Amino acid sequence: DAGVTQSPTHLIKTRGQQVTLRCSPISGHKSVSWYQQVLGQGPQFIFQYYEKEERGRGNFPDRFSARQFPNYSSELNVNALLLGDSALYLCASSLTEAYGYTFGSGTRLTVV
Amino acid sequence: DQQVKQNSPSLSVQEGRISILNCDYTNSMFDYFLWYKKYPAEGPTFLISISSIKDKNEDGRFTVFLNKSAKHLSLHIVPSQPGDSAVYFCAARGLSGGGADGLTFGKGTHLIIQP
Numbered sequence: 359d360a361g362v363t364q365s366p367t368h369l370i371k372t373r374g375q376q377v378t379l380r381c382s383p384i385s386g387h388k389s390v391s392w393y394q395q396v397l398g399q400g401p402q403f404i405f406q407y408y409e410k411e412e413r414g415r416g417n418f419p420d421r422f423s424a425r426q427f428p429n430y431s432s433e434l435n436v437n438a439l440l441l442g443d444s445a446l447y448l449c450a451s452s453l454t455e456a457y458g459y460t461f462g463s464g465t466r467l468t469v470v
Numbered sequence: 471d472q473q474v475k476q477n478s479p480s481l482s483v484q485e486g487r488i489s490i491l492n493c494d495y496t497n498s499m500f501d502y503f504l505w506y507k508k509y510p511a512e513g514p515t516f517l518i519s520i521s522s523i524k525d526k527n528e529d530g531r532f533t534v535f536l537n538k539s540a541k542h543l544s545l546h547i548v549p550s551q552p553g554d555s556a557v558y559f560c561a562a563r564g565l566s567g568g569g570a571d572g573l574t575f576g577k578g579t580h581l582i583i584q585p
Contacts, residue, residue, distance in 0.1 A: 362513070391572055391573075393572070393573075393575075398577065399577055400474075400476075400559050400561075400575030400576050400577050400578055401514065401559070401573075401575045402575070403572025403573060403574070404572075406572055414572055416572055448513055448514070450513075458516075459504075459516065459573065460516065461506075461513035461514045461515070461516075462513050463511065463512050463513045464513050
């Protein structure tokens with residue numbers, strides 16, 4: 359069985375640009391969450407989607423947005439990139455909203 | 471304000487001995503706690519969890535203890551093996567449930583198992 363897959367694995371962008379990160383959940387999982395992990399810190403919650411609806415949002419600016427598609431895959435968009443957005447972006451999927459989060463390997467975003 | 475704290479950035483343990491990783495939390499609304507293990511260039515891997523209504527949960531070599539009055543949990547690994555060398559994250563979920571608040575993670579403890 360495929361796990362949570364994220365694309366791309368690495369990305370370099372310039373300040374001010376926009377980026378879209380993609381996540382495919384484990385088959386049958388209806389919930390997708392996004393986390394940002396900067397160096398030396400634990401992952402920080404950005405969004406959770408369940409059945410295509412936003413169910414939770416962390417303390418991130420409006421430059422961050424996401425959506426979930428009918429096949430339960432998800433995209434995270436970040437506009438007007440800042441140097442501080444450089445981080446590992448992790449996607450997690452779960453059967454329900456509450457339990458059993460499985461993480462992907464992440465997308466390493468570098469903003470220069 | 472860090473709601474989940476792992477005060478030891480690193481821990482070195484001899485192979486075969488017990489590894490004890492500690493985690494403190496400040497938010498009394500947390501109802502569910504998880505431990506994740508992370509290797510470089512990989513995502514966090516779920517290890518073990520515990521509900522706030524329990525004080526212990528065991529799974530093979532891994533045991534998690536929860537002391538609600540002290541707002542403290544610990545992960546015990548016995549016996550420690552070389553493959554256990556990784557960064558361990560403590561995470562907590564709020565009583566609002568669902569996914570509304572997501573998981574709150576600590577900064578992690580780098581466990582090094584010495585041969």
